[in-house]
Amino acid sequence: MGEAPSVALYDLQEESLLDDHPKSQGESSTTIGDKTYFIGRTCNEGESLEVRIYNSSTAQWVHPVVFGAKPDSCEGHSAVALGEDRVIVLLKGSSPHGHLWFLEVDSNYVREQKKLRGGSEVVAWSKGGLGSTEKPIVISGPSGVGKGTLISKLMEEFPYLFGFSVSHTTRAPRNMEKDGVHYHFTDKSVMEMDIEDGKFLEHASVHGNLYGTSIEAVEVISDNGKRCILDIDVQGARLVRASSIDAAFIFICPPSMEELEKRLRARGTESEEQILKRLRNAEAELQQGVSSGLFDHILYNDNLEECYSRLKKILSLDGEVAPALKQDSSTVEHPSHHTAVTKRCDKIILECKTEELEKSWENLIVLDTSALKGGAPGRTRGIKVYKIDSYSDI
Ligand SMILES: Nc1nc2c(ncn2[C@@H]2O[C@H](COP(=O)(O)OP(=O)(O)O)[C@@H](O)[C@H]2O)c(=O)[nH]1
Numbered sequence: 001m002g003e004a005p006s007v008a009l010y011d012l013q014e015e016s017l018l019d020d021h022p023k024s025q026g027e028s029s030t031t032i033g034d035k036t037y038f039i040g041r042t043c044n045e046g047e048s049l050e051v052r053i054y055n056s057s058t059a060q061w062v063h064p065v066v067f068g069a070k071p072d073s074c075e076g077h078s079a080v081a082l083g084e085d086r087v088i089v090l091l092k093g094s095s096p097h098g099h100l101w102f103l104e105v106d107s108n109y110v111r112e113q114k115k116l117r118g119g120s121e122v123v124a125w126s127k128g129g130l131g132s133t134e135k136p137i138v139i140s141g142p143s144g145v146g147k148g149t150l151i152s153k154l155m156e157e158f159p160y161l162f163g164f165s166v167s168h169t170t171r172a173p174r175n176m177e178k179d180g181v182h183y184h185f186t187d188k189s190v191m192e193m194d195i196e197d198g199k200f201l202e203h204a205s206v207h208g209n210l211y212g213t214s215i216e217a218v219e220v221i222s223d224n225g226k227r228c229i230l231d232i233d234v235q236g237a238r239l240v241r242a243s244s245i246d247a248a249f250i251f252i253c254p255p256s257m258e259e260l261e262k263r264l265r266a267r268g269t270e271s272e273e274q275i276l277k278r279l280r281n282a283e284a285e286l287q288q289g290v291s292s293g294l295f296d297h298i299l300y301n302d303n304l305e306e307c308y309s310r311l312k313k314i315l316s317l318d319g320e321v322a323p324a325l326k327q328d329s330s331t332v333e334h335p336s337h338h339t340a341v342t343k344r345c346d347k348i349i350l351e352c353k354t355e356e357l358e359k360s361w362e363n364l365i366v367l368d369t370s371a372l373k374g375g376a377p378g379r380t381r382g383i384k385v386y387k388i389d390s391y392s393d394i
């Protein structure tokens with residue numbers, strides 16, 4: 001039998017401070033400095049957890065601007081401060097969006113957004129992810145140069161290694177294109193709203209349409225332990241380069257403008273007007289791609305097989321092929337139900353009820369947060385999840 005926990009989280013909450021503002025049902029409160037973060041007032045099905053802040057130094061309530069995809073309301077949750085900059089939020093019950101979330105209250109991203117909004121209070125949600133994060137690969141080049149063809153070859157030969165980042169676009173689908181596979185085809189107004197909500201890593205207007213990479217499109221690939229490939233234009237590549245994402249940047253050039261035109265026409269997917277627009281834009285794209293220093297590698301796609309071999313060489317896939325990327329060394333999944341939470345340094349211990357083990361203290365799961373990576377606007381990774389037999393094992 002395990003020993004009783006030395007510090008149970010529930011004992012740490014300072015409810016007396018907030019007597020005039022009691023928590024609503026299902027709401028948690030977590031104090032960091034002068035601010036107490038109330039999470040989860042909304043309990044209606046399908047709505048996300050609401051965040052409000054009580055600032056004890058000004059004795060005022062604030063409704064912050066909330067960034068990131070938010071967790072849906074659930075059967076309940078626990079919230080624990082991790083240092084000064086974020087709160088870990090553990091959802092209970094079945095949630096299609098995972099059980100582990102982080103509410104960033106003073107991270108670099110949050111500070112940046114605060115500055116952009118003239119000092120308004122800002123918080124940002126980041127979903128916990130267990131997958132590894134191999135450097136994404138950004139592939140750019142003019143329309144018709146062969147980006148899609150090269151990416152398809154990689155994905156076919158190494159389906160277990162790579163995942164394609166499915167962009168959003170306002171352009172109409174081509175004959176063979178499937179929504180959710182080649183692109184998420186979307187309305188301009190919806191996409192603009194999502195951009196405003198901070199759901200996009202980058203976006204650009206290309207050949208008269210809006211294109212963008214959602215944060216989710218990239219993160220879901222790492223969730224599956226795969227390396228993400230982005231097919232985006234030069235403007236998008238520049239935005240990714242300026243972000244905190246460490247990626248490999250590859251630019252594909254045609255052997256000549258004549259050959260580019262031939263390929264575009266032979267593909268037969270564009271109207272004459274679109275072909276001419278794409279060829280006009282290609283001149284500027286080539287100039288920026290080759291001379292800006294933005295790209296780590298420039299490949300000429302003359303002979304397809306030769307170009308593909310060079311691409312594989314750049315990605316170190318020309319010799320013995322590495323095994324599929326591993327998930328982080330978590331041996332247990334994060335549980336869907338917990339009955340008690342205890343924090344010891346950077347470890348969170350959950351008592352979890354299961355059908356077989358009614359006494360939840362017999363089923364202790366540790367979330368080790370000592371090596372967290374990433375964060376808003378993407379996932380927070382690096383959490384290790386494992387079982388222990390008793391509290392004295394920590
Ligand atoms: N910035 C950005 N560019 C994108 C994205 N998705 C696709 N693109 C670029 O948009 C351009 C047009 O793509 P598309 O209409 O599929 O035509 P294609 O280049 O002829 O295959 C290409 O340069 C793509 O690399 C995205 O999410 N962001």
Ligand SMILES: Nc1ncnc2c1ncn2[C@@H]1O[C@H](COP(=O)(O)OP(=O)(O)O)[C@@H](O)[C@H]1O
Pocket residue numbers: 141142143144145146147148149150263264266267301302303304305307
């Ligand atoms: N090296 C190559 N030689 C000849 N044709 C090519 C080569 N690479 C690609 N193609 C063809 O050119 C057309 C445009 O290629 P695609 O992959 O759609 O370009 P992108 O994605 O860059 O717009 C396609 O019909 C494709 O089969």
